[in-house]
Amino acid sequence: MTKTKTNTLFIVIDQLRADCVFGALSEHLDLPNIRKLADDSVAFQSHYSVTSPCGPSRVSLLTAQYASNHGATRNGTPLKRDTPNLASVMRAQGHDPLLFGYTDTSQDPRFLPPDDPRLFSYEEVMPGFTEVVRMRLEGDSRAWETDLGQKGYDVPPYPALYRPAGDAPDAPALYAAGDSDTAFLTDRTLADLSQRDSGWFALLTYIRPHPPFVAPAPYNAMYDAARMPPPRQAADPDWHPFLTTARMQSSAASTVIGFPDLPATDETTKMIRKLYFGLATEVDHHVGRLIGWLRETGQYDDTLIVLTADHGDLLGDYGIWGKTTFHDAAFHVPLIIRDPAAQARGHVVMAPTESIDVTPTILDCLGLSVLHSMDGRSLKPFLNRTVPEAWKQVSVSELDFADPITPTAWQTAHGLSIDEAKLAVLRKDTLRYVQFAGGLPPVLMDVSGGTETQNLAKNSSHSQTMLDLMQDLLRHRMIHADGTFSRTKITDDGVKVAS
Numbered sequence: 204m205t206k207t208k209t210n211t212l213f214i215v216i217d218q219l220r221a222d223c224v225f226g227a228l229s230e231h232l233d234l235p236n237i238r239k240l241a242d243d244s245v246a247f248q249s250h251y252s253v254t255s256p257c258g259p260s261r262v263s264l265l266t267a268q269y270a271s272n273h274g275a276t277r278n279g280t281p282l283k284r285d286t287p288n289l290a291s292v293m294r295a296q297g298h299d300p301l302l303f304g305y306t307d308t309s310q311d312p313r314f315l316p317p318d319d320p321r322l323f324s325y326e327e328v329m330p331g332f333t334e335v336v337r338m339r340l341e342g343d344s345r346a347w348e349t350d351l352g353q354k355g356y357d358v359p360p361y362p363a364l365y366r367p368a369g370d371a372p373d374a375p376a377l378y379a380a381g382d383s384d385t386a387f388l389t390d391r392t393l394a395d396l397s398q399r400d401s402g403w404f405a406l407l408t409y410i411r412p413h414p415p416f417v418a419p420a421p422y423n424a425m426y427d428a429a430r431m432p433p434p435r436q437a438a439d440p441d442w443h444p445f446l447t448t449a450r451m452q453s454s455a456a457s458t459v460i461g462f463p464d465l466p467a468t469d470e471t472t473k474m475i476r477k478l479y480f481g482l483a484t485e486v487d488h489h490v491g492r493l494i495g496w497l498r499e500t501g502q503y504d505d506t507l508i509v510l511t512a513d514h515g516d517l518l519g520d521y522g523i524w525g526k527t528t529f530h531d532a533a534f535h536v537p538l539i540i541r542d543p544a545a546q547a548r549g550h551v552v553m554a555p556t557e558s559i560d561v562t563p564t565i566l567d568c569l570g571l572s573v574l575h576s577m578d579g580r581s582l583k584p585f586l587n588r589t590v591p592e593a594w595k596q597v598s599v600s601e602l603d604f605a606d607p608i609t610p611t612a613w614q615t616a617h618g619l620s621i622d623e624a625k626l627a628v629l630r631k632d633t634l635r636y637v638q639f640a641g642g643l644p645p646v647l648m649d650v651s652g653g654t655e656t657q658n659l660a661k662n663s664s665h666s667q668t669m670l671d672l673m674q675d676l677l678r679h680r681m682i683h684a685d686g687t688f689s690r691t692k693i694t695d696d697g698v699k700v701a702s
Contacts, residue, residue: 208402209543209569210506212493215264215304215406216486217257217413218526219512221250223483224537227653231432232480233425236491237539240510244541245550245586251534251598251630252514252558255526257413258307258325259603260513260558265289265306265329267562267577269601272685275309276603276625279325284311287574289562290331293404296571302332303392304408305339332406336391338384340410347387354382365415366461367423373474375420380485383419385411389489393496401505407493412482412516414458422481428473431480434519437656444617445626445643446521446528452612453517453524472519479518504543507568511561512536521655527604529628529637529646530655534600542568545586552585555598555630575700576687597631599679617642629676636672647672 222228224237225248253263254270258278265288266273275282290300308329310321321327326339337345341361351358356378358364367374380386392407417423441447455475456465465471490510497503515532517523526533538556545568559579566573567581584591604613605624614624623641635655637646647660647669659665690701 207505208400210401210502211404211565211569212497212506212508213404213406213565214490214493214508214510215261215408216483216510216512217408217410218514218516219412219483219486219537220515220518220532221248221512221535221537222532223480224539228432231426231430233484234487236487236494237510237537240490240494240508240541241539242549244508244539245545245547245552247538247540247552247556247582247585249553249598250511250536250538250556250558251531251600252512252536253534253599254601254603255514255533257513258309261306261408262288262308262329264511264513264558264561267559267573267579268685269559269578269599269683270603271601271680272576272578272683276601277606278307279309280603281309281311282329284314284330287576288329288331289565290329290406292331292566292571292574293569294331298402298404298569300332301395301403301405302328302334302408303336303338303395303405304388304410305337306332306406306408335395336388338388338408338410340413346391347384350387351378351382356382362415362460365417367417367459371474372416372459372462372465373418373423373428373478375423376417378419380419380422383485385409385482385485385489389492393493397496397500401502409486409489411486412479415460416458416475416478416482417460418478418481418485422485423478425481425484426477428470428477431473431476433469434472434476434517435521435654435656437521437654439656440522442656443644443646443658445613445639446523448612448616449528450522452527453522455519455524458524475524476518479516506541506543507565508539508541509561509565510537510539511558513558527602529600529602529626529635531630531635531650533602534628540564540582540586542583542586544568545583547586547588550585550588552582554585554590554594555596556582557595557598575690576685578683578686597629597675597679599627599629599676601625601627619643627676627680629672629679631672631675634668634672636669636676638673638676645669645673 252260262275270276293300306329309325324342368377455471514526563573563579564582567583603625605621619642625640629636633651635648692699
């Protein structure tokens with residue numbers, strides 16, 4: 204009898220904070236299917252994306268490289284064509300990696316004619332994937348928009364498609380829940396996978412709960428705004444100049460379409476938060492459909508399931524919306540892995556892990572090679588309740604907040620060059636150390652109290668701690684320089700590669 208091949212379902216949810224799944228916000232948010240999956244899997248609760256926003260974070264997730272190594276540090280910054288990634292490695296070893304959704308990968312212009320349509324959008328596909336369902340946020344979603352038109356909807360172009368059909372941001376979307384982008388993508392994924400033999404690999408990427416925040420009924424009214432948990436506050440919201448600019452650059456009005464004069468009030472924050480919650484619950488419903496289909500078709504115990512997010516969202520914490528900041532909520536994301544061959548179920552890992560570890564884990568679980576260019580390490584030992592030898596003690600995230608064409612508010616307000624408008628944040632236990640490339644003072648925070656509101660770097664009694672963390676960050680950068688050829692040597696006997 205032929206042994207059934209292992210399937211892989213890799214789900215990436217856009218802009219889902221970790222504390223929505225396990226943490227403070229989870230007490231107010233209904234995600235039964237994701238939590239049920241976590242109870243039957245291994246949950247990594249100290250997991251961080253190594254960069255932001257969407258494009259860079261997905262490049263790091265799929266190449267297993269820190270942003271400083273792959274270089275695609277902004278939406279629209281090209282990824283070098285020969286950079287290995289999850290799909291290219293799998294394809295080279297005989298697999299067909301399927302993409303249902305998007306990767307937001309900007310193409311390498313050195314190898315394409317200047318009029319190539321792929322050079323007019325940052326929302327393109329990472330090399331190696333077979334694009335089964337084309338989904339975009341800002342550009343042409345094609346399949347979904349066509350489906351809406353065929354169902355009789357008058358489909359306006361982006362961004363009007365995401366304007367609610369009413370006179371308030373929490374009015375329902377112009378489409379029904381069964382016709383939403385989340386529902387459509389799930390429908391198409393199930394229809395395609397139902398026709399495939401065992402051994403399939405599917406990367407499924409949900410746009411929600413990424414803004415614009417507009418939810419179809421009943422999700423738009425599923426939560427009571429008055430019962431929303433309040434955002435975190437700082438006694439002095441301008442305790443660092445970077446944050447002053449961040450607050451000026453973000454607003455609740457920027458998260459919705461059609462309401463530019465939305466007042467910055469507590470009521471507005473609660474309303475926007477309830478929409479985010481509703482969209483997250485909608486995604487959870489469709490994750491439940493996928494898991495249910497796997498069970499019904501007898502594939503659940505033959506499928507490697509990985510669920511994570513690309514980055515988080517401040518949701519009004521400290522007066523900031525989005526993810527252009529150094530706070531934990533911008534990078535702290537859920538990671539749930541169910542390996543049918545592993546022993547652990549319902550296990551929680553608190554050791555620090557990073558988004559660059561996901562691709563090596565998938566490759567390792569499928570018995571495929573992890574390349575030397577990949578900075579991440581496989582989490583497979585954790586799936587059997589074993590801590591890998593010499594496991595990392597810190598996690599690091601990088602953020603490039605420059606724009607090479609139109610200078611950002613940070614560049615303008617603080618006189619920063621393109622190369623200076625960068626930061627790196629190192630996390631070690633409850634400490635957070637933030638180093639800026641230029642022009643802005645460093646940050647040291649102790650988050651043991653649950654807030655990020657005080658810069659201890661100004662206190663001379665913390666000088667040794669600052670020095671220790673600075674050395675940790677420097678060592679981290681030295682150890683994790685580009686490793687493409689770090690174990691390769693040209694010799695008299697030809698090319699030799701260390702194991």
